[in-house]
Amino acid sequence: MWGLRRGRLLLLLALAILAFDIYFHLWPKLLLRISRDCDCPGPPRTEATVSLATGSSVAPATAVPEPPKLQKLFSHPLYQPQDPRTPAHRNLLLGYQRATGSYRKRVAHHNRKRRAHHAAQNSSAPLTEAVFDVSAPWLQFHLEISQDALYPRASRTVERLIDWMGNMTVISADLSPDEKALNGECDCNQVVKPSGTHLKVILQFQDYGKAMFKPMRQRREEETPEDFFYFVDFQRHNAEIAAFHLDRILDFRRVPPVAGRLVNLTSEILKVTANEDLEWVFFVSPANNVCLFAKCPYTCKTEYAVCGNPHMLEGSLSAFLPSLNHAPRLSVPNPWIRSYTFAGKEDWEVNPSYCDWLKQTEPYTNRKRLLNMMDLAIFDFLIGNMDRHHYETFSKFGDEGFMLHMDNARGFGRHSHDETTILAPVYQCCLVKEDTWLRLRLLSRPEYRLSDVMRESLSRDLLETVLTEPHLLALDRRLQKVLQVVEECVQKHGEGSVIMKEGGQQAAATGAQQRAV
Ligand SMILES: Nc1ncnc2c1ncn2[C@@H]1O[C@H](COP(=O)(O)OP(=O)(O)OP(=O)(O)O)[C@@H](O)[C@H]1O
């Protein structure tokens, strides 16, 4: 009798332990897995949930969800429009009347040329004509470019441009001017030079706007092999997209807006181009995919081709700047250029007083330009770009104008490596612009963490996962290194001679700004 009762008791105890285990261990794990695997809509991941995970203070359940970090960043005093001047008084690149009048004429001319070409070809395919619209995002973008930046802080145009590039109908396609220069078709010596294996196609949209298309060559998960020189590295379309978002987050606004898009190589390039050279680089692969390769001086081989699946291929689209006729640009060699040979060294690598010399040299006698070089070095270090051989400026603004940060496709190659020498301008000159310094410090704070605001900003793009997590996290690590380099300069030379206002005066941040970061 006692034995029977003891047996039942043991069974009950075992059942109780099992139930306890299921309820407190297995069930929560199962719930976690379900919620991880499912992308069902749920409450946004807020600071409160994050702090729960790290075990720090728990926000009350009724707390209002935090605004997304990016929105919070752009509402920060450091990102508020400060320019009280109306656009009419700002130094704009283009005059409204002249630019719109000229574009209107060009659209009419373009349509006449296309009609003639279409008729000459005796084509039965429908011809899509360009339609001129003064409110088109590309035109608004051109009209907002000023001496300070490519677009104003509060501009809505950028968001419109990203949507526009992702969705607008393509009506024609052409090789880029540097590829044409190879055939002596244009005199582009001022700005372009023949390029290597890079494939670029200019796409023209139905509203006459244009964008530079760089196709995907490397999957996002791949890291550039260690033995690659920077000058033979691939061009990455996702680096172009990510660099634009980073530039905007740093408030430089010197990269033309870039959007990702799936492009149909056949219907959006091959079928709409009137350029025979471009038609010629197309072929169909053994796997029946449509491919094209770059027309270039050294490596015009099908091994360097990119292929669709079978027609569709993702790439980056960079909003086109005003034409060189409207707004000529100057190409300036980067004073911290690298040697494009296997073992060569440049002056900056061997001369310890290189910066002292540069400060006495045009155009770097202009303190604003020198400080902008520091910004460019910080930007390139963050994205890991060693291929900044030139930069461009708008001729109209002379030495006072901002520097364009174009061609960022060789960034984001290796997330596991930080190339400290890209920061040479900063540690050799020991200078940084005060505004930049304050923003970098802000972005190192958990509530504005650079990787988090970048992740949010990139989620705006049509392409999924522009940057993989290791690349995003590398940004935080590199930001710490920039801060460290500047702090070492401050310790050596004092804050007054390192952190400068744009005009070249010593920094004296306002009380509000100091408190803000
Ligand atoms: N969005 C744009 N609007 C107007 N022109 C552009 C744009 N993007 C690039 N270009 C022009 O095309 C040139 C080549 O572009 P980019 O540097 O991005 O390509 P690349 O293949 O890397 O060339 P390179 O070998 O010269 O570095 C630039 O110097 C610039 O003058």
Ligand SMILES: [Mn+2]
């Ligand atoms: Mn390049």
